[in-house]
Amino acid sequence: MTPLRFDTTRAPVLFIADLHLDPQRPAAIRAFRHFVETRAPSAAALFILGDLFEAWIGDDAQPADDPVAPALAALSAKGTPVYFLAGNRDFLIGPAFCQAAGITMLAEPTWVEIDDEAVLLEHGDALCTDDTAYQAFRAQVRDPEWQAGFLAQPIARRLEQARDLRQRSGEAMAGKPAAIMDVNAAAVRDRLETWGVRTLIHGHTHRPAIHHLDLGDGAGRRIVLGDWFEQGSVLRIDHGTARLETLSFEG
Template structure:
């Protein structure tokens, strides 16, 4: 059996081919796994657990079918779906994880996270992140009419798009010092994250021992799935058409 990891699908009603690739994955591949981990930004933006749209209901149903079949599913919230909450978890059967979670994968411990908190050079984003994670602000947002929230989200998405145009790629990437700080803190030699859209497996030396940082791929022209079992580890891609 194999444990699967995905992130950064950025699903929305506007990307039907991507949505169908996700549904195919949930029907054909995920049911064969030991577990499925979603490490953030499953959605292009999640406006709230009370989203009544057919798109939101179809995603919820896909997860419910998977967890009802006996496959445990774990969800780390990203910078686009930080508003996924207890309602989503209750309806789908997924387990919500914290910002950093240590798990044991076939005898090896790993720390899992979305990856945005590793980008310490992007001070403007980290300040924004701190604000939108304030409990009182999220409570206030979630109690606005859904139509108002949609307008706010549309504005935020536009600002994010404009902000990215003015930032260098280095600013939006992780810093090695923060990677090692997190791994030291959790006493692990394996880290798995998404967010940067730069799929790769990085090998480096930490305290005289080999360490690895696996970056999950974002779904666009291709989909990416990390597969880990007792004998092997591979990040596979497939065309989306």
Template structure:
């Protein structure tokens, strides 16, 4: 069994290059002989998701890729992030994707691994946690989904601008995970935590557990692969990945954890 992990792709109509990279990547996974395999999306797949009824062409391109994954027998799992918490039942059914709880534990070669988006650990950022609590309320979500599309698009834009403005004034450290919060949630339960959200790709090791932080997709794309007794985190620049010169389409291994 091979398991793949991605997060923080932030796909939108403004980044058709990243959508193309996702198409390439999923095509590659479908052609791969390493079956069976699973793909885990750990949040912020979309830059701003406003409801299952919003289906512009770029979303249909993504739908087609999920259909390919399903027919290649690659099971796909999804944990919502802070930008795509409005992904709903219609999207999951339409794309044969399984919704997972905020924190999900998998077992792989006798190793317990916790998967999460990771923003729940950013508790030093109080304003962010208030925002998070608000947008995850079912009542708030229902209210938003009842708005006309144009209004939802405007709201999504406003939330993005607010988040940018808020982040600009913040100290770097408070936007990272709080290590005590991580330890409390993980230690003694699992040997490895895999999350995204912070856009700080890294492999942190303590004597109790390891923590792999997935890279966000921007100039580079990132993919973690869990196979046998190792997890490997690789990256490649979007330009090289989409290039028609095979010689420069080389992934670089950044982190490797074996057990």
């Protein structure tokens, strides 16, 4: 399949992840809308690498007054394509939401070409291989049969289960060492070697940084996107330079 290709000397490419948008956090939603209305329209593309929402229990449960899909649809209508791959909070986003938001769903992982360089994109949770309990849970909820069974339940029941899962997840995280919830270095190296790339962009860990890697046969990079809890976080690749930028929730 022909990859998406971008020349950042013409226009920048933007990446965000881990917004965890929720009606209980209106400041984050306002910041997101301001971003897509004022900064994203000048980009060649916007990539959302998972966890756009705090939780997603199915396209049929989307509130009628949700402002996120219309904001993304307006951005797409202005000529900036929006690409999305699922995270561990919103892996049940489906075709109906994507159509309403005017976004394109990507497989995970996926690779794109930026300034003639192959760049691998993923959410990042699959790389946290030291957390074996989480990986078992991930395999369960990503199973198509499990998803079909979950989506077949009434919305009220799904909401109840989602709340229970979030509570148990929070309790489990509280008892784990921080290191176990970060990516595994060997898993990162294996991913880069398998795909034949030198740059990986991901989110999930909420630890924004640009890591420079020694791949043995040359240098590599692992770029980690930040979350949107206290402020916004954007990766901007412009004229071949990658920069992590923060956005204030104050406007």
